[in-house]
Amino acid sequence: MANVPLDIEVLVVAALAPIFGVVAFWFLQLIFIEIQKWMLSKLRHRHEAFCRFTNFIGILFQTICQALGYTVTRSGIASFQVTVNYGKVQPKKEKTGVFEWIVHSFLLIGPFFIPAGLVLLVSYFVIGKGFAFPTPVYYTFVESLTDFGVSLFTFAHEFVGFLVNIDLFNPLHIGFLFVLLFFGLGIRPSYIGEQRKEKINLIHDLKHIKNHLVQKPLYILAIILIIYAFYILSLFLNPMLYVGLFSLFGWMSLTAIIAVLLTYPVLLLIKITDEIRTHWKVIPFITLAVSYILARVFFIYYPIKQVEKVSLLVMILSTLIITILLIKYKKTNRFKTAPKMKHVRVTDGKKRTFKKRAD
Amino acid sequence: MVRKELLKNEQIERVLSPHPLSFMKLQALCIFVIVWGIVVWWLTKFSQYTSIFNGNIWYPLILWGLVMLLIGVVASLVTIRWSIFFLYLCVFVGALGLIFWQHWEKDTALFLFLYSIAVSIAGFLIVELYRRSHKYIITDLRIIFKGGIFTKRERTIRYDKIADIDAKQGILGQIFGFGTIIPVSESGFGLGSDKTMAAGGVEIGTKRAKLFGFAGGGKEVQTPIARSYYELHGVYPYKDVKQLVEELLQTHVSTQYEKEQVEFQKEQVDIQKQMRDLLHKQVREKPSGKSVRQPTEEENTEENENEGKEKMMMKKNIAEEDTFPPEQVDIQQQMKELLKKQKITRATQPEEDEAEEEETEEEDDKNKEEGKEIA
Numbered sequence: 001m002a003n004v005p006l007d008i009e010v011l012v013v014a015a016l017a018p019i020f021g022v023v024a025f026w027f028l029q030l031i032f033i034e035i036q037k038w039m040l041s042k043l044r045h046r047h048e049a050f051c052r053f054t055n056f057i058g059i060l061f062q063t064i065c066q067a068l069g070y071t072v073t074r075s076g077i078a079s080f081q082v083t084v085n086y087g088k089v090q091p092k093k094e095k096t097g098v099f100e101w102i103v104h105s106f107l108l109i110g111p112f113f114i115p116a117g118l119v120l121l122v123s124y125f126v127i128g129k130g131f132a133f134p135t136p137v138y139y140t141f142v143e144s145l146t147d148f149g150v151s152l153f154t155f156a157h158e159f160v161g162f163l164v165n166i167d168l169f170n171p172l173h174i175g176f177l178f179v180l181l182f183f184g185l186g187i188r189p190s191y192i193g194e195q196r197k198e199k200i201n202l203i204h205d206l207k208h209i210k211n212h213l214v215q216k217p218l219y220i221l222a223i224i225l226i227i228y229a230f231y232i233l234s235l236f237l238n239p240m241l242y243v244g245l246f247s248l249f250g251w252m253s254l255t256a257i258i259a260v261l262l263t264y265p266v267l268l269l270i271k272i273t274d275e276i277r278t279h280w281k282v283i284p285f286i287t288l289a290v291s292y293i294l295a296r297v298f299f300i301y302y303p304i305k306q307v308e309k310v311s312l313l314v315m316i317l318s319t320l321i322i323t324i325l326l327i328k329y330k331k332t333n334r335f336k337t338a339p340k341m342k343h344v345r346v347t348d349g350k351k352r353t354f355k356k357r358a359d
Numbered sequence: 360m361v362r363k364e365l366l367k368n369e370q371i372e373r374v375l376s377p378h379p380l381s382f383m384k385l386q387a388l389c390i391f392v393i394v395w396g397i398v399v400w401w402l403t404k405f406s407q408y409t410s411i412f413n414g415n416i417w418y419p420l421i422l423w424g425l426v427m428l429l430i431g432v433v434a435s436l437v438t439i440r441w442s443i444f445f446l447y448l449c450v451f452v453g454a455l456g457l458i459f460w461q462h463w464e465k466d467t468a469l470f471l472f473l474y475s476i477a478v479s480i481a482g483f484l485i486v487e488l489y490r491r492s493h494k495y496i497i498t499d500l501r502i503i504f505k506g507g508i509f510t511k512r513e514r515t516i517r518y519d520k521i522a523d524i525d526a527k528q529g530i531l532g533q534i535f536g537f538g539t540i541i542p543v544s545e546s547g548f549g550l551g552s553d554k555t556m557a558a559g560g561v562e563i564g565t566k567r568a569k570l571f572g573f574a575g576g577g578k579e580v581q582t583p584i585a586r587s588y589y590e591l592h593g594v595y596p597y598k599d600v601k602q603l604v605e606e607l608l609q610t611h612v613s614t615q616y617e618k619e620q621v622e623f624q625k626e627q628v629d630i631q632k633q634m635r636d637l638l639h640k641q642v643r644e645k646p647s648g649k650s651v652r653q654p655t656e657e658e659n660t661e662e663n664e665n666e667g668k669e670k671m672m673m674k675k676n677i678a679e680e681d682t683f684p685p686e687q688v689d690i691q692q693q694m695k696e697l698l699k700k701q702k703i704t705r706a707t708q709p710e711e712d713e714a715e716e717e718e719t720e721e722e723d724d725k726n727k728e729e730g731k732e733i734a
Contacts, residue, residue, distance in 0.1 A: 052534045084533035169405060171398050 010139040015231040017144030018246030025152075025253035029112060030205065032260045033187065039267045046274055056084045057186030061115045062107065063087030068114065069106030073099040101216055108209050113249065115183045116256035120248075123159065123255065126176045130158025131251075133244040139235065144243060151247040156254055163258070167308045168292055181266065184259030272323055280330040284323045291318040366500060372603060375495040378537035381593020382486050388443060389482035391430060392450065396475020399423045403468035412468070419468045420458070424451045450478055495591050497603065502542060506588025514589045518611035520544050525583035526601055538597030540604060541583045541590040551584030623701050630697065634690050641687075 044051045063082050066089045070077050076092030091103075124131065132154045134147040167173045213220055234242040269288075273281040295311040304310060365371070380386075403412040403419045412418045431447035434440075454474050457463065463470045488508055496503040504514040522545045528538035543550055587593075594600045 049535050056530065056534060084530065169401070171401055 007139075009141060010235075011232075013141045014136075014139050014144045015228060015242070017141045018148045018243050018250075019227075021145060021148040021152075022246050022249045022253065025250050025257070026112065029187075029253045029256050029260070032257050036184075036260050036263060036267070039264065039271070043267065043271055047270060050270065052084050054185045056082075057182065058111070059084070059087045061186045062111050063089055065110030065114050066103065066107045068110065069103035072106070073102050075099065075103070098219060101212075101219055104212055108205075108212055111187065112256065113252045115187045116252040116259070119180060119183045119255045119259060120251055122176060122179055123162075126172060127158055127162045129162075130155040133240045133247060136239045136243065139239065147243045148247055148250060151243065152250045152254055155247075155251050156258075159255070159258060163262075164312070165306070165308050166312065168311075169296060177262075180259050180262055184256075184261075184263040187256045187259060269319075269323070272327065275331055276323075276326045277330045277332045280326055283326060284319055287319045287322045288315060291315045364496075364503070365498065369501075370499045371496060372499060372607065373495075373497040373600065375497065375591065375594045375600065377490050377493050377587065377593035378532075378535060378595045379487075379490065380531055380535055381537055381539075382490055382587075383531055384438070385486045385489075386483065388434075388446065389479040389486070392427070392447075392475050392482070393479035395423065395427060395430075396472050396479075399475075400468050400472035416464050416467055419471055420454070423471050424454070427451060453478070493588055493592065495594065497600070497607070499607065502591070502604070504589055504591070506586075512586075512588045514548075516542055516544055516548075518608050521608055523583075524604065524608065526597075528597055532593070532597065535595070536597055537593045537595040538601070539590055539592050540594065540597075540601055541585050542604070543583055548585075548589070550581055623697065626697055627694075630690055630694050634687070634694075637686055637690065 040051055040054060060082050063080070066087070067077055067080055070089060070091045073095055075095050078090040078092045079088065081088040095103075132151060134150050136143055136147055166177060168177070230245075231242050234240075269284060273284055276283075292311055292315040295314040296307065299307045299311065362371075399419055399422060402408055402422075427447050428444070428451060431444040435442075435444040454471065457474065458467065458470065492508050493504075493506040495505070501515050501517045504512075504516075506512055521542045523543040525541040525543060526538060527541075532538045591600065591604070
């Protein structure tokens with residue numbers, strides 16, 4: 001049992017530090033997700049299938065979160081349905097009051113953390129490093145915040161270090177990369193339907209969450225009290241627990257941010273290749289794979305240190321150069337329209353042809 | 360080529376073929392072989408477990424073959440298609456045969472890696488050929504299904520023979536916009552059954568008396584199933600094709616509205632018959648009375664030319680209406696009500712053919728004229 005000084009900063013203020021940290025990272029996560037959504041919306045008209053795929057992953061996670069909410073509240077699951085356009089979960093028993101509120105909380109906040117939590121679990125087995133919990137000594141606000149920061153920094157350092165040195169010849173590593181990209185495209189709480197009927201963005205999400213929280217202030221108060229009781233208990237039993245719990249949420253946010261950031265180059269590459277002529281647009285994607293394989297084979301005969309890192313660099317640079325060259329010399333001269341012309345049909349919807357003018 | 364096979368006055372609405380990703384179940388078998396080949400190569404050459412495989416040159420082959428056959432059994436049980444297991448068995452036996460024949464025992468891992476890639480590429484090509492052998496022709500009279508690489512199969516179904524339509528779209532189909540439509544015929548072509556069976560044996564006793572217990576169960580569910588060449592398999596764009604088939608189906612099936620129309624016409628014919636009988640009766644009873652006969656074309660022309668006369672006649676008719684026998688008045692009343700009812704029903708059916716409207720109007724006019732003449 002630790003010696004806890006009787007001080008207002010120790011008993012009240014220090015408890016807030018990790019919460020601030022988690023909220024800050026969560027906001028950061030929201031901003032990165034918003035950028036991803038913006039990038040996807042720019043791709044939508046040319047890559048409908050890709051956008052439908054990302055939609056499906058997002059909806060899948062949302063539906064899983066809702067189902068998890070019903071399971072936690074012991075409402076049971078009567079039906080579970082996930083399609084590309086919507087997800088539907090029906091409980092066996094319709095519970096009201098606090099249970100209903102918990103289910104809604106899972107639905108609104110769950111998609112931010114649950115997919116990221118799954119990636120975190122996978123990364124624990126693949127990376128296995130950087131999961132450190134610093135022990136507080138002075139129990140101050142600044143110390144709690146610093147501990148939270150240190151915990152996150154250690155994790156981020158190991159995670160990014162792994163990604164930089166990723167061995168794409170290792171099936172485990174390449175599998176993890178795919179999981180990261182897959183989840184990165186799905187860590188998106190807002191529903192984007194087939195047609196954009198209303199503006200669903202960061203403000204929309206926040207408004208919903210705020211309304212949800214404001215509706216039941218008593219529940220919020222109860223949660224705050226539970227957290228505070230946990231803090232006091234951890235002070236006397238094991239001070240590492242409290243910061244550790246919030247560090248876990250911080251890691252989830254960080255994982256989500258890294259996953260979302262990883263999807264940016266992919267989305268960017270897809271967007272850029274639209275500028276290249278039809279058959280040439282596959283060249284950058286082929287270069288991506290071939291350059292890495294060639295680099296690795298080359299370094300087998302001429303070994304150097306940090307082969308994986310250098311091979312990755314070669315892959316990125318060669319893809320970049322090839323893409324720039326293709327844009328310069330093989331740029332599409334096709335007249336581009338917002339919707340694909342082959343999708344434009346005459347009013348009877350039978351023939352694939354250009355829309356006739358009214359005149 | 361397709362035109363030659365069409366019937367007289369038959370028109371093609373659409374010619375379709377399956378989407379490249381619609382045979383993903385078959386393509387997944389090839390993907391597994393290629394991925395597993397790479398994994399085995401990595402495990403034996405580059406992983407931390409390399410030392411395990413250095414002991415015996417057959418270890419990579421045993422691992423590769425066992426896992427592949429195990430996956431084959433599981434996939435066969437899940438999909439209820441033993442062909443998957445036998446396919447993987449053939450691949451395994453092929454690898455074994457090649458190793459013995461060409462004496463490639465020295466580097467089995469590399470051989471398995473290259474062999475897996477070669478087999479997968481061959482598999483992808485066969486699947487693609489199979490996909491390309493399919494052709495679906497939707498005409499205004501029927502749907503023609505064609506398929507098969509070596510044995511050409513064909514099915515033709517007329518819209519009026521379609522009893523039911525089953526449509527399904529998987530996740531991949533939802534993403535890429537393709538789906539499968541199975542037209543179930545009245546004879547049940549397009550319906551199949553999923554059978555599941557569970558069985559187990561228990562042996563009690565070791566030396567003489569052996570008891571053997573067997574428990575089993577079966578379940579059969581009728582479900583729309585057809586071979587890919589007997590259904591519109593993985594057609595793109597799914598929604599448009601489905602709508603087209605539904606529309607064509609509706610045009611060949613008598614709807615509720617059409618049935619009502621037929622009933623109306625029957626009633627109308629009955630009333631007209633009654634009217635004719637009554638007129639005959641009147642003529643027989645009062646031969647010296649007002650002559651009632653069908654108007655000739657000349658008379659009609661005269662009436663048209665002389666509007667004044669016609670008006671006078673109409674006035675006379677109206678005046679004489681009071682003198683009709685009660686049966687005739689009843690029949691006329693019935694006729695009016697029927698026509699009124701018909702008009703009301705038509706008002707609720709806005710999507711009516713103009714031609715039909717014209718026909719009914721003509722009939723109405725005719726009836727009115729007949730009524731006038733009768734009067």
